[in-house]
Amino acid sequence: MTGPLIQISALEKTFVRRPVLQSLDVDIASDDRIALIGSNGAGKTTLIRCLLGHYRHKGDILLAGEKVSTHNRSMLEAIAFVPQLPPPLKMPVADLIKFSCASGKADKDKIWDIADKLGLELAILMSIPFNRLSGGQKQKLLISIALARPAKLFIFDEPSANLDPAARSAFLDLLAQHKDRAMLIASHRLEEIASLVNRVIEMDQGKIVLDDRISDRLKEGDRRLCTLKLAVPSEALSKTLSEWDFSIASNGLSASGQVAGGDMIRFLSTLSRYGGLLSDISFENLGED
Numbered sequence: 596m597t598g599p600l601i602q603i604s605a606l607e608k609t610f611v612r613r614p615v616l617q618s619l620d621v622d623i624a625s626d627d628r629i630a631l632i633g634s635n636g637a638g639k640t641t642l643i644r645c646l647l648g649h650y651r652h653k654g655d656i657l658l659a660g661e662k663v664s665t666h667n668r669s670m671l672e673a674i675a676f677v678p679q680l681p682p683p684l685k686m687p688v689a690d691l692i693k694f695s696c697a698s699g700k701a702d703k704d705k706i707w708d709i710a711d712k713l714g715l716e717l718a719i720l721m722s723i724p725f726n727r728l729s730g731g732q733k734q735k736l737l738i739s740i741a742l743a744r745p746a747k748l749f750i751f752d753e754p755s756a757n758l759d760p761a762a763r764s765a766f767l768d769l770l771a772q773h774k775d776r777a778m779l780i781a782s783h784r785l786e787e788i789a790s791l792v793n794r795v796i797e798m799d800q801g802k803i804v805l806d807d808r809i810s811d812r813l814k815e816g817d818r819r820l821c822t823l824k825l826a827v828p829s830e831a832l833s834k835t836l837s838e839w840d841f842s843i844a845s846n847g848l849s850a851s852g853q854v855a856g857g858d859m860i861r862f863l864s865t866l867s868r869y870g871g872l873l874s875d876i877s878f879e880n881l882g883e884d
């Protein structure tokens with residue numbers, strides 16, 4: 596395939612006349628592994644739900660160059676999705692697995708294999724209704740089903756929120772084994788998924804405020820000049836930026852400094868805590884030290 600896997604243009608979503616996504620333009624390539632970050636309410640889940648065709652919206656979403664409509668079958672086949680909040684399904688685990696294999700083309704043996712790696716004892720859960728599982732068990736099962744599907748894009752919305760440390764580590768190993776597929780991972784733990792992703796998109800108040808392709812080839816010693824614009828001066832952010840040796844304008848509304856390739860994720864993770872204060876972030880490659 597030549598063009599992007601997914602093209603989103605002029606996407607707008609309004610809830611009760613309140614704009615939640617504002618004129619978003621973003622492409623997803625088949626080798627993108629994206630960390631989608633941003634503070635609570637930034638619009639990450641809404642963007643994902645629009646992409647999945649769950650919501651009516653303004654603007655276009657194209658899959659492999661073809662325009663898709665709400666509840667489009669080809670989009671649902673192309674994407675394997677694990678939601679932030681599990682659906683309230685009453686069907687027993689066995690039926691959910693059967694359904695996922697039939698309609699989502701999931702591989703049954705792979706579901707069992709992945710569940711085992713995540714520490715989920717499927718054999719003793721088969722007759723239990725899905726909504727009676729614990730939060731972590733639900734998440735493990737949905738992850739197992741998603742990763743067992745022949746999807747082109749995996750979307751995980753806060754995937755490790757309910758996982759215990761052992762399952763979290765097993766989950767990250769599993770994702771590393773699926774790096775040949777496109778991924779979009781909405782997370783508040785950027786550092787946790789840092790080694791998996793090659794692009795970071797930050798949202799704030801329904802807009803994309805940062806879209807940074809951290810090339811897989813960005814070397815430890817590569818330096819990048821970062822220029823920031825602030826919507827309002829902030830003592831806390833200025834203090835943090837001073838710790839990164841940034842120079843800050845006297846009016847407190849802009850700052851710039853250098854960040855090494857090896858520190859990039861830690862830096863972006865720090866910035867994401869100040870999402871609402873940043874109006875623009877840009878990077879310029881300066882080459883190696």
Ligand SMILES: Nc1ncnc2c1ncn2[C@@H]1O[C@H](COP(=O)(O)OP(=O)(O)OP(=O)(O)O)[C@@H](O)[C@H]1O
Nearest residue numbers: 610611615633634635636637638639640641642679
């Ligand atoms: N179904 C809905 N009806 C009305 N408002 C909604 C609905 N879903 C989301 N919103 C609003 O849209 C905004 C964006 O919500 P969204 O869930 O997309 O944020 P998010 O970035 O995923 O946040 P979080 O990190 O907390 O999961 C919020 O202000 C939320 O209140």
